[in-house]
Amino acid sequence: MISGITTFCFAASYAVALALEATRLWFRSGVRSAVMLGFAGAGLLAHTLYLYQRASEAHETPLSSSYDWHLLAAWLLVGIYLYLTYYHPRAAIGLFLLPLVLALIGAAQLASREPLDTAPAARIWGIVHAAFLLLGTVSVIVGFVAGAMYLIQAHRLKKKLPPPARLRLPSLEWLQGVNERALVISVLMIGFGVLAGAVLNAVQHRQLPWSDPTVWSSAAMFGWLLAAALFSGFYKPARQGRKVAYLTVVSFLFLVISLSVLLLVDTEHGSGTGTGGRRSRISSAPLTVRALRDRRLSPAVVHWAISLS
Numbered sequence: 001m002i003s004g005i006t007t008f009c010f011a012a013s014y015a016v017a018l019a020l021e022a023t024r025l026w027f028r029s030g031v032r033s034a035v036m037l038g039f040a041g042a043g044l045l046a047h048t049l050y051l052y053q054r055a056s057e058a059h060e061t062p063l064s065s066s067y068d069w070h071l072l073a074a075w076l077l078v079g080i081y082l083y084l085t086y087y088h089p090r091a092a093i094g095l096f097l098l099p100l101v102l103a104l105i106g107a108a109q110l111a112s113r114e115p116l117d118t119a120p121a122a123r124i125w126g127i128v129h130a131a132f133l134l135l136g137t138v139s140v141i142v143g144f145v146a147g148a149m150y151l152i153q154a155h156r157l158k159k160k161l162p163p164p165a166r167l168r169l170p171s172l173e174w175l176q177g178v179n180e181r182a183l184v185i186s187v188l189m190i191g192f193g194v195l196a197g198a199v200l201n202a203v204q205h206r207q208l209p210w211s212d213p214t215v216w217s218s219a220a221m222f223g224w225l226l227a228a229a230l231f232s233g234f235y236k237p238a239r240q241g242r243k244v245a246y247l248t249v250v251s252f253l254f255l256v257i258s259l260s261v262l263l264l265v266d267t268e269h270g271s272g273t274g275t276g277g278r279r280s281r282i283s284s285a286p287l288t289v290r291a292l293r294d295r296r297l298s299p300a301v302v303h304w305a306i307s308l309s
Helices: 007-025 034-057 066-087 095-111 118-158 172-203 213-234 243-264 277-293 298-309
Strands: none
Touching: 007 034, 007 095, 034 066, 034 095, 066 095, 066 172, 118 172, 118 243, 172 213, 172 243, 213 243
């Protein structure tokens, strides 16, 4: 069934969603948002299955051609469109996002389908993997800070305590909004980071076992973030009061556990030899130093890279 999916399938779904968005200019409808989300969601599902098919059937480096990157960019934009439309159903966001999605799909038809060589592809996917995980980590931390401030502010108001003279905190409404956005952004960034890591693993022709501490801890954190985001999205009371603050605080605990595992436990993640975390990091350091020196980077950058190797 997957083999029968083509770019026309999801492009047509997005085009119908765009046409429905355009009808906002002429009349109002109570069911339009649901139908738009249905067509866009069906398109995103077909889009996802198509990319999965492309990745699984790749003989060299999966999802590394210019064609694939155009489709990946369109896929990300559709995910953003669905999120914004769900939370802001009256805003005509699709009139601006969906034409860009269709333009990217059209540009993909003109782009090269030749995959990159293994080394450049691994380098690119490694950057994507690290960048998304970094953004996800920052989002979780921001959510934790906003959640902690919310709980402090809510406790003070509940006890009718006067605000400290030198400790002013934002309003509960503002902190609640930051909590909600941080939760959604963190699950998207961590999810994309995990997905990019899986592609990187395939590019390098390595298979990290699920028993690897970094793999299961990252998967556990992503699973919690996804469950928390879905719970907050579909159960409206979870977006009110202290519930969303508790969700972001627990998300931060998962982050601490994941980072502790990465720092304290032997893992094959990031190793070139797959012989264990600490041992492989030492063995790969000379290669890292040599590669960095070839690029004539500063000694400070070289030293920083050695510490990460």
